[in-house]
Amino acid sequence: MMVDISIIIPCYNESDNVIPLVKALHTVLHDRQWEVIFVDDNSPDGTIHVVRKLAAHDQHVRGLLRIGRRGLSSAVIEGILSSSAPLIAVMDGDLQHDETCLPIMIEALMKNTCDIIVASRHIEGGNSTGLANKWRHFLSLQGIRIAKKLGAPVNDPMSGFFAARRDWFEPIAPALRGRGFKILMETLLAAPKPIRVMETPMVFRERLHGESKLGPYVMIEFILMVIENTFKKAWLCFTKNKHSS
Numbered sequence: 001m002m003v004d005i006s007i008i009i010p011c012y013n014e015s016d017n018v019i020p021l022v023k024a025l026h027t028v029l030h031d032r033q034w035e036v037i038f039v040d041d042n043s044p045d046g047t048i049h050v051v052r053k054l055a056a057h058d059q060h061v062r063g064l065l066r067i068g069r070r071g072l073s074s075a076v077i078e079g080i081l082s083s084s085a086p087l088i089a090v091m092d093g094d095l096q097h098d099e100t101c102l103p104i105m106i107e108a109l110m111k112n113t114c115d116i117i118v119a120s121r122h123i124e125g126g127n128s129t130g131l132a133n134k135w136r137h138f139l140s141l142q143g144i145r146i147a148k149k150l151g152a153p154v155n156d157p158m159s160g161f162f163a164a165r166r167d168w169f170e171p172i173a174p175a176l177r178g179r180g181f182k183i184l185m186e187t188l189l190a191a192p193k194p195i196r197v198m199e200t201p202m203v204f205r206e207r208l209h210g211e212s213k214l215g216p217y218v219m220i221e222f223i224l225m226v227i228e229n230t231f232k233k234a235w236l237c238f239t240k241n242k243h244s245s
Helices: 018-028 047-055 072-081 099-110 134-149 183-190 216-244
Strands: 005-011 034-040 061-065 087-090 116-120 162-165 197-201
Touching: 005 018, 005 072, 005 099, 018 034, 018 047, 018 099, 034 047, 034 072, 047 061, 072 087, 072 183, 087 099, 099 116, 099 162, 099 197, 116 183
Parallel strands: 005 034, 005 087, 034 061, 116 197
Antiparallel strands: 087 162, 116 162
8 A cells, every 4th residue: 555654653551542543543634545553662461462453454554563672762763664655753652642733744744844843732722731740741841941952943842743754754863872752852953954844733632541651761861862962963063173174
């Protein structure tokens, strides 16, 4: 099946969310050629079995099982590189991301008005009420402050919901370490400048099933990723100036 867009869903223990998510995608993408790729890190709750059972009678669904390695960012990278669609989108598997943003994102990319489009909680029309507690709000806001100080060209660099052209992302992929949870921020830091970024408002919904993976280690991973990419860019700038002098 030729598809216009591949939706990459990194997942761990999301077995209860697979079927509702696929149903929601069918509703919102009924006039598009699409596929969804669930990248499962060998979830003990049998997420991949639910995916495979669904894929047996739904050609839109694919499953990619990873054994011996974990992590949202690396799962996203592998999922994107396993796709042949010209457009890719990344969403969480917990139903908190509003799938109705997808048609707007697809249209913007097909018109080539941006390199990447982010579903943002922090522009007019969006909100983050689905963040479960004050701790998650704190982590998210601190991450945004750090990212903006580094010049991130987006209001919600901590978003896990974005879309891009695959031929724009693939050249960036070798520079990505794929650690932690914040693949969008790492991509923005690693991408050649200037980046044409668009944002569309998203209402971040409450989680219905499963548990949040956001904890203190997520912020630690995020800070390490920022430091690593900052020093990498500084080193590249230094070597470039040295060779040109």
